Amino acid sequence: MNEGEIVGVGAHLRAGEAHAEIHALQMAGERARGSTLYVTLEPCQHQGRTGPCTTAIIQANVSQVVIAMLDPNPEMQGKSVKVLERSGITVDVGMLEEEARRMNRAYIHWMKTKKPYVTLKMAGSLDGKTATSQGESQWITSQASRSDGHVERKNHDAILVGVETVIQDNPALTSRDPYVQPIRVVLDRNLRIPRSSKLLTDTYPTIIYTEQPSVFETTKQIVTLSKVTPESVLQDLGNRNVISLLVEGGATIHGAFFADRVVQRTITYLAPKLIGGTNAHGFIAGSGAVQLKDALQVTYERIEHIDGDIKITAIVGEEDVYRHC
Numbered sequence: 001m002n003e004g005e006i007v008g009v010g011a012h013l014r015a016g017e018a019h020a021e022i023h024a025l026q027m028a029g030e031r032a033r034g035s036t037l038y039v040t041l042e043p044c045q046h047q048g049r050t051g052p053c054t055t056a057i058i059q060a061n062v063s064q065v066v067i068a069m070l071d072p073n074p075e076m077q078g079k080s081v082k083v084l085e086r087s088g089i090t091v092d093v094g095m096l097e098e099e100a101r102r103m104n105r106a107y108i109h110w111m112k113t114k115k116p117y118v119t120l121k122m123a124g125s126l127d128g129k130t131a132t133s134q135g136e137s138q139w140i141t142s143q144a145s146r147s148d149g150h151v152e153r154k155n156h157d158a159i160l161v162g163v164e165t166v167i168q169d170n171p172a173l174t175s176r177d178p179y180v181q182p183i184r185v186v187l188d189r190n191l192r193i194p195r196s197s198k199l200l201t202d203t204y205p206t207i208i209y210t211e212q213p214s215v216f217e218t219t220k221q222i223v224t225l226s227k228v229t230p231e232s233v234l235q236d237l238g239n240r241n242v243i244s245l246l247v248e249g250g251a252t253i254h255g256a257f258f259a260d261r262v263v264q265r266t267i268t269y270l271a272p273k274l275i276g277g278t279n280a281h282g283f284i285a286g287s288g289a290v291q292l293k294d295a296l297q298v299t300y301e302r303i304e305h306i307d308g309d310i311k312i313t314a315i316v317g318e319e320d321v322y323r324h325c
Contacts, residue, residue, distance in 0.1 A: 002028070002035040013180075019044060021053040025060045032060040040100040041107075042071040042093075045080040054083045064090040068100030072111045106244040109264060115238040116245035119265040120254060121152060122283040129275035129282060130251065137281075144307035145269045150176045152267060156246040158207075158237060162253040163188035172198045173248070183207060183242065187253060189228045191215065209233050230260045255286025258296065263316050266298065270310045 001007065008031075010023025018026075021043050025032050043053035043065070057065065065084055070077045070093060081091050101108065106117035123141045124130040131137035139146070153159055154175035159182050165171065166186055173184045184199050184206040191212040193199070199206045199220070206220040209232075214222045225232050237245060247257055257263050268283075289295040298314040305311075 001038070002031045007031040007035060019053050022056055025056055025062075028060075032062055034061065034063045036064040036066060037062050038066045038068075038095075040068045040096075040103055042067050042069070042077070043080045043084075044071075045076060045083055054080050057084065058087045058089065062089060064092070066095055067091065067093045068095055069093075069097050069104065072104075072108045105264075110238060110243040113238070115234040115262075116157065116242045117265070118234070118245050118247060118257065118263050119152075119156065119267055120247045120257060120263045121149065121267045121269075122249070122254070123149065123269035124271065124283060125273040125275045126270050127274050127276060129277070129280045130249075131281040132275055133277040133279040135281075140273060140275075141269045141271045142307040142309050145271070145309045145311065147176075148306055148311065149269065150174075153182055153246060154180045156182050156244040157242045158183040158185050158245050160185040160187065160233075160245055160247045160253070162186070162250055163192050164252065165248070165250045166193055166197050166199060170194070170197050172202065174204060181205070182246070185209070185233070185237070185245070187228055187233065191222075207237075209236070230257045230262050234262060251281060251283060251285035254284045255288070258284055258288075259286055261296075263296075265301075265316060266312075266314045268312045268314070269306070270312065272308055 008024035008026070008028030010018075010020040010025075010027065012019045021037065021039060024037065028035060037057060043057060045052050045054050067081070071080070081093065084091050109115075109117040122130075123145065125140055130140070153173070154177050159173050161171065161173065161184075163186055166188075175181055181204050184204065186193060186199060186206065186208045188208050189211045191208070191210045191214070193208060195216060200218055208220060208222045209228045210222060210224055211226070211228055213224060223236060225236070234245070247253060247263070296316055298316050300312060300314050302313040303310065304313075
């Protein structure tokens with residue numbers, strides 16, 4: 001901002017591209033001189049695939065930088081503040097910190113655990129059914145809810161499903177945005193994925209985790225693990241700098257992630273329908289909680305109405321991203 005006017009805005013759109021600060025400074029041009037820069041996360045100081053943001057800020061002659069939260073990386077935390085202050089720039093830290101920590105929760109989680117922040121997405125009837133007893137599932141929720149689900153895909157680095165979902169539905173798992181497409185991840189212990197599936201024949205990135213050696217040629221990544229589990233997959237994805245993961249199922253995959261206690265958030269779309277039926281498919285398979293004390297406690301974060309459906313976003317367990325790193 002310069003003299004009370006917004007002269008530049010920016011966002012970090014994808015890995016390897018310019019950070020938000022650079023976009024904002026480029027938009028501001030000469031009006032960046034003497035301005036105040038507001039950022040949700042401490043500007044970077046290291047030389048990665050892009051140059052240090054602190055250098056660009058100093059060269060633009062910004063007068064003040066307001067930082068919502070410091071970098072959770074202990075090796076970097078506070079270093080940029082010192083660099084900016086040594087250059088004569090006024091730095092304020094902590095404005096809207098709680099909101100910034102909520103916005104950056106996935107990055108904070110990845111920095112602490114080196115594993116992705118896991119969001120489990122479910123969609124079905126009001127009584128928790130994803131299909132009838134005969135397997136009919138298209139469509140239970142509204143088109144608006146499904147479109148919203150595509151937006152959620154775009155907001156994550158990767159989407160994960162089990163091979164049964166690929167075999168039964170042959171999904172594209174795209175965000176419907178040609179410029180932002182997360183990695184598709186398939187758990188396939190016995191490498192049963194059909195060679196004709198969209199995930200193997202299109203041009204978007206796909207990683208297949210299996211316990212078998214690859215027996216066919218593909219341009220997609222096939223990763224062989226000694227044992228394919230949620231934990232082993234999350235560790236490998238974290239090493240690949242996947243910060244946020246959207247788990248779309250099916251029910252067996254959902255059950256495995258819940259059993260391993262590796263889910264941080266859930267997004268549930270509920271349609272105003274009651275399907276019923278003992279044999280109708282539900283959200284989460286597996287043995288589940290034997291006693292109520294074993295059930296996972298969630299906290300509702302947001303409840304929205306979408307064209308007659310309800311979207312519930314909930315945090316699993318006690319989230320600690322609002323605490324100081």
